[in-house]
Amino acid sequence: MEKASKPRSWKQNPEAVRSDILRVARAEFARRGLSGTRIEDIAAGTKTSKRMIFYYFGDKQSLYEAVLEDCYSEVRAGEAELDLEGLPPEQALRRLIEFTFDHHRSNPEFIRLVMIENVHEARHMEKMKRLHDQNMRAIGVVERICQAGRESGVFRDDVSALALHWQISALSVFNVANRATFSTNFGTTLFEEDGQDLLRRTAVRSILCSVLARPESFDPT
Structure with a gap:
C-alpha cells in the first residue's frame, strides 16, 4: 500500500x-x-x-517597500472584485466609494503606512514601478466610470478621474488618519457604528452630487 x-x-x-x-x-x-x-x-x-x-x-528598506506594495495590491485586488464593468456609472461610482471607505476603515495599518511614506516624501514609492503601474490602473477604472457617465449625460462634462480619485481618498483616509485628534477635540460619536454609517452615506452623497449633471436627481438609497 x-x-x-x-x-x-x-x-x-x-x-x-x-x-x-x-x-x-x-x-x-x-x-x-x-x-x-x-x-x-x-x-x-x-x-x-x-x-x-x-x-x-x-534588507530592511526592501522589506518596507515590499510591505507597501503588498498593501496597495490588496486595495487594487479588492477593487477588481467589485466587478464594476457594465454597471450604470452612478452605481459603479457609489460601489467604489463605499468599498474605499470600508477598506480604509478596516485597515488602519495601511493608512499609517501611507502617512509614514508621506513623511519620507514618497521617495521609496517613486522608484517602485510595479506599484506605480498598479495605481495607474486604478485611475483607469475611475476614468472608465467617468467616461460612461459623461457619454450618458449622467455626469458633468468636466468630471476628472484624477480629481475624483483624490476626493474618494481624501474622505476615506481622513476618517482613519485623523481619528485620534478629531476624537480628542470633539468626542468619539462619529467613530461609533452609527457615526461611521453617517460618514459613509455622507461621503457617497457629497462625491456623487459633485459629479452628477443633475445633482437634484441623487437617490440616497
Missing part, C-alpha cells in the same frame, strides 16, 4: 514564509515607522529567523 505523502514543512512553503514575514512587518512598520522598526522584532513575531528575512527581502 502506498504511503500517504507527508505534509509540506514550513520551510518547504516559501510563499507561506514570505506572507508571514509581510504580515508581521506590516504591523511593525505601521507602529514604529521605517527608522524605528528592527528586523529582530519582526523575526520574533514570525515563524522564521532574521537570516531568512534577509534571504527573502535583502
Whole structure:
C-alpha cells in the first residue's frame, strides 16, 4: 500500500514564509515607522529567523517597500472584485466609494503606512514601478466610470478621474488618519457604528452630487 505523502514543512512553503514575514512587518512598520522598526522584532513575531528575512527581502528598506506594495495590491485586488464593468456609472461610482471607505476603515495599518511614506516624501514609492503601474490602473477604472457617465449625460462634462480619485481618498483616509485628534477635540460619536454609517452615506452623497449633471436627481438609497 502506498504511503500517504507527508505534509509540506514550513520551510518547504516559501510563499507561506514570505506572507508571514509581510504580515508581521506590516504591523511593525505601521507602529514604529521605517527608522524605528528592527528586523529582530519582526523575526520574533514570525515563524522564521532574521537570516531568512534577509534571504527573502535583502534588507530592511526592501522589506518596507515590499510591505507597501503588498498593501496597495490588496486595495487594487479588492477593487477588481467589485466587478464594476457594465454597471450604470452612478452605481459603479457609489460601489467604489463605499468599498474605499470600508477598506480604509478596516485597515488602519495601511493608512499609517501611507502617512509614514508621506513623511519620507514618497521617495521609496517613486522608484517602485510595479506599484506605480498598479495605481495607474486604478485611475483607469475611475476614468472608465467617468467616461460612461459623461457619454450618458449622467455626469458633468468636466468630471476628472484624477480629481475624483483624490476626493474618494481624501474622505476615506481622513476618517482613519485623523481619528485620534478629531476624537480628542470633539468626542468619539462619529467613530461609533452609527457615526461611521453617517460618514459613509455622507461621503457617497457629497462625491456623487459633485459629479452628477443633475445633482437634484441623487437617490440616497
